[in-house]
Amino acid sequence: MIAPLLAALTLAASSDPCAAVAPLPHPDPASAPLYREVGDSERAAGHREPALAAYRDALRNDPSDAKSRAALEGLCRAPAHADPFQEGVQRMQAGQPREAIPFFERARAGGPDPSAALLEGICWYNLGDDEAAEPLLREAEARPEHREMASYYRGLVALRAGSSSEAARLFDVASADPTLEHLSSDLARVAHRDGKLVLSILAESGWDSNVSLAPGGTFGPTSASDGTYGVSATALYRILGPSGPYLRASGFLHDQFQLGAYDLKGVDGAVGWQVGRGDRGALAEYDLGYRTFGMNPFLTSHQLLGSGWFTAGGVVWTASWLGRFESYDSGFSPFSGFFQHGELRATFPLGARVLAGLAYGLGHDSTQQSVLDFTEHGPGALLRFGLTPRLRLGVDAAFTFRQYGAYDPTLSAQRSDQYLDGAAFTEYDLSNHLMARVALTGREAFSNVDAFAYTKIVPTVGLAWIGGW
């Protein structure tokens, strides 16, 4: 994105323009004043290199041209070395922001230099030092030719600091430049949906082909299909911004139009702490959850979550673990126990518009009856496509092998299941806060016990609102 800026500021290297000037074998003294005029014009416009070249040409043709000699000496006296700004640009182009910074500092030492301030600010941003970047970008922003680019980077700084409303304002400014418009608009939407406080509400409705997980039945009258509707809401409060403690509260209802015995509702309250940011970090969280099933008390859970991630070679590696103490009510109490699940995930871009992820998970459930205990593991994959700045498509797939802990005399088998899960969704941003969503999820369950083999398909349409402050 800044390549054109860098290219525009890069000049071809040349030999020492301040070395002694040798006269031409066949000089043309009449041309010397013309060269000098060009030199004067370039010098007045602040273009040092062409001015030096012009004065040297004047002297080559007329060594007695005192005005050109004085002008050349004057230009050469000021900066004894190569233009520090160009030196900085060259190092920046070579992917050496830390090495470029001292040159931009030198370029600014002689007085205000918004171009050098802009590039130095970008270097500091790329090095993760937002405090150093901010005043430089602010200085560059004062100049019309740098306003949009500087605002764009200030927006990124604000976004990283969790100041979403400020980031959104800055991205709006940056979007005045058509080359930054798409990027800025996307980030403005992100900023409008991010911040210390984030509220989100999703309302969905659809159809469930197999509410009761009936074996064999898929779309026929034997399977218990029904229409569904649901609402979920989440409030996330990150007290100090992205890094630091946070509180989260959420609630949902997922009801059937007719089969009310399968209605599920729940609330969660969580407290956690995150350190680091997107490229490297970790978090720990405690979550207290409560669920009802068919309007009856169903589950109370205490969940611990730990996760850490880092970026290497363009791949974000994430390791996470959760452990949940589950306490089921009445008829479900044998399922009570401790469930834990760990996962290793690699997420990486495939081109400019596609994000891919590969994962492998391992889980175990210890219940009150060994026939209900299980260990499961399996791979998963995800793809996210940014079809347009407002339209996204996602595809998830997973395969899980689940082995139960003991022979079940009731089933006359030690149960062994496999699950093929798939999901596809598309989201369209209707505004900075509002998003439409269409999704299709499904599961094919295989089991050595026929009663537990089933198919389930759930298409839904929904509307989400997300706001950040």
Added chain:
Amino acid sequence: MITAALSLALSVSLSAGGSGAGEHLLAGAGLFREARYAEALVEFRVAQKLGSPEASGYAGATLVQLGRPEEALEAFGGPDAPARDALLDYYRALAAFDARLYLAADRALTSLDSRAGPRVTSQAARLRQEIATALSGEPPRTAVDWYLARCAEYRGQHREVLARAFCRESTELGARRSDRYGAQPHSSSDPAARPALAGSRP
């Protein structure tokens, strides 16, 4: 490469007759080919002073290489100057692009048609794709106003070629908006007054 092609084109154009200006043009072309753009510019400027009508175009191409697109556009006579050599017209489009005059750049690239060789045609196609991407959405009001402000700024500096180019870009961007904000034809009145006028529309 394109720089070599420029030198070749220049050499051919000069082969018909020499002059004092011609020598400077040739010297500039040699320096341009060696990517010694600052020195090349000096030679082209001297050729201009000696009355060469071709020199300004070559100075324009050199100014593009030096990252001075606005001055390049002035040297070319504006982004919509009459077409001449296909290569120089490509540089004129580049100057417009670098000056953020995307619609003007697109017009200049379109006018290249079949006059350019395969390399220039290929690069022109890539540039047009970039422009299409940059302009795929509805231009925001702030963008229209930005071009209008540049127009007023250049008019204040008596740089009429640039003022006209930025005003036209502003008008045409406005015409791409559903509310046609800023799309009314320009009059000779002060363009700086237009944002307020446009802002008063529903």
